[in-house]
Amino acid sequence: MNDSVLDRVGDPADLKSLSRAELKQLAGELREFIIATVAKTGGHLASNLGVCELTVALHAVFDAPTDKIVWDVGHQTYAHKILTGRRERMATLRQTDGLSGFPKREESEYDAFVAGHSSTSISAALGMATAAKLKGEDYRTVAVIGDGAMTAGMAFEALNNAGAMDANLLVILNDNEMSISPNVGALNAYLTKLLSGRFYNAVRRGSEKVLAPFPPILELAKKAEEHVKGMMTPGTLFEEFGFNYLGPIDGHDVDALIATLTNIKKLSGPQFLHIVTQKGKGYAPAEENPCGYHGVGKFDPAAGLSAKAGGKPTYTEVFGQWLSDMAAADDALVGITPAMGEGSGLTDFAALFPERYFDVGIAEQHALTFAAGLACAGMKPVVAIYSTFLQRAYDQLIHDVALQNLPVTLAIDRGGLVGADGPTHAGAYDLSFLRCVPNMLVAAPSDEAECRMLLSTAYRHPGPSAVRYPRGVGPGAPLPEDLEPVPVGRGVLRRQGGKVAILAFGSLVRPALAVAERLDASLADMRFVKPIDRELIRQLAESHDHLVTLEENTVMGGAGSAVAEALADLGLARPILHLGLPDRFVEHGDPAVLLARCGLDADGIERSVRRFISE
Ligand SMILES: Cc1ncc(C[n+]2csc(CCOP(=O)(O)OP(=O)(O)O)c2C)c(N)n1
Numbered sequence: 001m002n003d004s005v006l007d008r009v010g011d012p013a014d015l016k017s018l019s020r021a022e023l024k025q026l027a028g029e030l031r032e033f034i035i036a037t038v039a040k041t042g043g044h045l046a047s048n049l050g051v052c053e054l055t056v057a058l059h060a061v062f063d064a065p066t067d068k069i070v071w072d073v074g075h076q077t078y079a080h081k082i083l084t085g086r087r088e089r090m091a092t093l094r095q096t097d098g099l100s101g102f103p104k105r106e107e108s109e110y111d112a113f114v115a116g117h118s119s120t121s122i123s124a125a126l127g128m129a130t131a132a133k134l135k136g137e138d139y140r141t142v143a144v145i146g147d148g149a150m151t152a153g154m155a156f157e158a159l160n161n162a163g164a165m166d167a168n169l170l171v172i173l174n175d176n177e178m179s180i181s182p183n184v185g186a187l188n189a190y191l192t193k194l195l196s197g198r199f200y201n202a203v204r205r206g207s208e209k210v211l212a213p214f215p216p217i218l219e220l221a222k223k224a225e226e227h228v229k230g231m232m233t234p235g236t237l238f239e240e241f242g243f244n245y246l247g248p249i250d251g252h253d254v255d256a257l258i259a260t261l262t263n264i265k266k267l268s269g270p271q272f273l274h275i276v277t278q279k280g281k282g283y284a285p286a287e288e289n290p291c292g293y294h295g296v297g298k299f300d301p302a303a304g305l306s307a308k309a310g311g312k313p314t315y316t317e318v319f320g321q322w323l324s325d326m327a328a329a330d331d332a333l334v335g336i337t338p339a340m341g342e343g344s345g346l347t348d349f350a351a352l353f354p355e356r357y358f359d360v361g362i363a364e365q366h367a368l369t370f371a372a373g374l375a376c377a378g379m380k381p382v383v384a385i386y387s388t389f390l391q392r393a394y395d396q397l398i399h400d401v402a403l404q405n406l407p408v409t410l411a412i413d414r415g416g417l418v419g420a421d422g423p424t425h426a427g428a429y430d431l432s433f434l435r436c437v438p439n440m441l442v443a444a445p446s447d448e449a450e451c452r453m454l455l456s457t458a459y460r461h462p463g464p465s466a467v468r469y470p471r472g473v474g475p476g477a478p479l480p481e482d483l484e485p486v487p488v489g490r491g492v493l494r495r496q497g498g499k500v501a502i503l504a505f506g507s508l509v510r511p512a513l514a515v516a517e518r519l520d521a522s523l524a525d526m527r528f529v530k531p532i533d534r535e536l537i538r539q540l541a542e543s544h545d546h547l548v549t550l551e552e553n554t555v556m557g558g559a560g561s562a563v564a565e566a567l568a569d570l571g572l573a574r575p576i577l578h579l580g581l582p583d584r585f586v587e588h589g590d591p592a593v594l595l596a597r598c599g600l601d602a603d604g605i606e607r608s609v610r611r612f613i614s615e
C-alpha cells in the first residue's frame with residue numbers, strides 16, 4: 001500500500017477530500033520533493049521551502065483555477081506547480097524546453113499571472129477582482145506577497161488603490177524577515193514590531209472591537225486560541241490603507257491557515273492576512289543560511305552547497321573588486337543596490353565601507369533618484385543593478401539623472417540572456433533604451449580587463465554612464481591592478497582581415513574573433529555604444545565590402561542601429577548585417593543553447609555572415 005499523500009494528488013481538487021493529518025503530511029512530502037528536485041535542477045530553494053503549508057492551505061480552501069492565486073515574484077511556486085499537475089515535469093524545471101521557474105500562463109491554467117519581477121501581485125490581483133465585479137463573475141482573488149516584495153513602491157500604489165475600491169481581494173503577506181538578504185528599511189522594522197509579543201499583547205486587548213464586524217473570525221479566534229496565537233490583531237498601517245488586517249499567524253500551521261482562510265473566504269472587501277514563515281524551512285542548511293540558499297545551482301542535499309572552487313572570477317566579482325578599489329581611492333564614492341547586494345557583488349564593499357553602502361530595498365526607482373540626490377550634493381554614486389530591474393527605473397534615469405547630467409554610474413549586471421531565469425530576467429533591451437537618452441555614456445566590455453577599465457572610464461565621466469556586462473564568467477583576461485580609464489568613445493581593431501568587417505559589442509566580441517579567423521574578416525571591439533566610434537566605423541566602411549554588427553541585445557534600436565545611424569550620417573552606404581537578439585522573448589534554459597538558437601554562437605554567426613556575403 002502506498003502511504004504517500006502526494007501520489008494521490010493529481011490536481012488541487014484532490015486536496016478537498018484529504019484530512020488535516022493528510023494535508024500536513026502533504027506539506028512535508030512537497031518539501032522533500034522540492035529539495036530533491038532543486039538539488040538536480042538548481043532553482044529558488046529557500047523561498048519555496050517556506051511556503052509548502054501555505055500552498056497546501058490555499059489549494060485546500062480556494063478553488064483554483066476559478067479562484068485566482070497571484071504569486072509575487074513567482075520564485076516560490078514550486079509546490080503550486082507540483083500540486084497543479086506538473087509534478088512529473090519538475091525534473092525539467094528551468095532547463096531548456098522545460099518548466100519555467102516562475103508562473104507562466106502558457107504553462108498552466110492555474111498560473112493566474114506571469115511574474116519574475118517583484119511587487120506586481122497586488123495590482124494584478126486587484127485588476128482581476130475588479131474585472132470579476134464588472135463582469136458579475138464570482139471568484140476569489142488572492143495575492144501572495146513576501147515582506148521583501150512589500151518594500152517596493154508599486155505594492156503600496158496597489159494597496160492605496162485597492163483599499164479605496166472595496167474589491168474582494170485577499171493579500172497574504174508572507175513575512176519571513178528576509179528579502180534575498182535580510183530585509184531592510186522602516187517597513188521591515190514595522191513588521192517586526194507587529195510580530196513582537198509586546199505589540200501583540202497591546203493590540204490584542206483592543207482586538208474584539210476590530211473583529212466585531214466579522215463574527216465568524218472572532219468566534220474562530222476564541223475557539224482556536226492555542227493554534228492561532230496572535231491571530232487577530234489590528235495592523236494599524238494596513239488598516240489605515242482600508243484593509244481588514246488579520247494576523248500575524250504561523251504560516252507553517254496548516255490548521256491555523258485553513259481555519260483562517262476558510263473564514264476570510266466568507267468576507268467581502270479588501271482583506272490582509274499577515275503570516276509568519278521561515279525561509280528555508282525544513283532543510284537545516286537553508287534555515288541557517290537562507291540567503292545562500294535563495295537561488296542555488298545543483299547540489300548534494302546531504303552535503304549542502306559547496307564553496308566556489310577558485311577558477312575565473314565572474315564579471316560580478318570583477319565589478320565588486322573594482323568598486324572596493326575605487327572607493328578606497330575616492331571618498332566620494334557611494335554604492336547603492338536595490339536589494340541585490342550579493343547578486344551584484346557588493347558584499348566586500350559593504351563590509352569595507354558600511355557607511356557608504358546603501359541597500360534601499362526592492363526599490364529600483366527610488367535607487368536612481370536617491371543616487372541623483374547624492375550626486376547633486378557632491379557624492380559619486382555607483383548604482384549596481386541588474387539590466388532587467390533597471391527597466392523599472394527608466395523615468396528616474398531620464399528625468400532625475402540624465403536631464404540634470406548628473407555623474408551617476410550604472411554598473412549593469414546580467415546584460416544579455418541570463419539562462420535559467422528566462423525572459424523575465426533577460427537583459428535584452430538595455431543598449432536600446434540607454435543609447436537614446438541624452439548625456440549618457442554607454443559601454444560594453446568584451447572581457448574582464450576591459451570591464452575594469454570601462455568602469456573607471458565611466459566613473460570619471462562627468463555625466464551619467466552605464467557599463468553593462470553579462471552574467472557569469474568571461475574569457476579570463478588578466479585584470480589590471482590600476483584604475484586607469486580608456487579613451488572615451490574609441491573602439492579597438494582586434495583583427496585586420498579582408499572584405500568583411502565585424503563590429504562587435506561586449507560579450508559577443510569573443511565568439512566574433514573565432515568567426516573572423518575562419519572568414520579572414522576584420523574585427524572591431526567597439527567598447528562604446530555611446531559615444532560610438534565614428535572614425536573607426538568610417539575607416540572600416542571605406543576599406544571593406546560588407547559590414548556586420550554583433551551584440552547580445554535586441555537588434556531593434558541597439559548597438560548595430562547606432563552603427564547604421566553613424567554610417568547614414570557619414571554618407572556611407574554599405575551592405576550591413578545586424579546580428580543580435582530577436583524580436584521575441586527568448587525562453588529559459590542553458591545559456592549556450594539559447595545563444596545558439598538565436599544564431600549567436602560562433603557557428604551561427606559564421607553561417608549568417610556567409611549567407612549575407614553570398615547574397
Ligand atoms: C523588481 C525586482 N527587483 C529585484 C528582484 C530580485 N528579487 C527576487 S526575489 C527577491 C527577494 C524577495 O523577498 P520576498 O518577497 O520577501 O520573498 P522571499 O524570497 O523572502 O520569499 C528579490 C530582491 C526582483 N525579482 N524584482
Ligand SMILES: CC(=O)[C@@H](O)[C@H](O)COP(=O)(O)O
Nearest residue numbers: 073075116295343414421471
Ligand atoms: C527571483 C529573482 O529575481 C532572483 O532571485 C534572481 O533569480 C537572481 O538571479 P541571479 O541568479 O542571476 O542572481
Ligand SMILES: [Mg+2]
Nearest residue numbers: 146147148178
Ligand atoms: Mg521574505
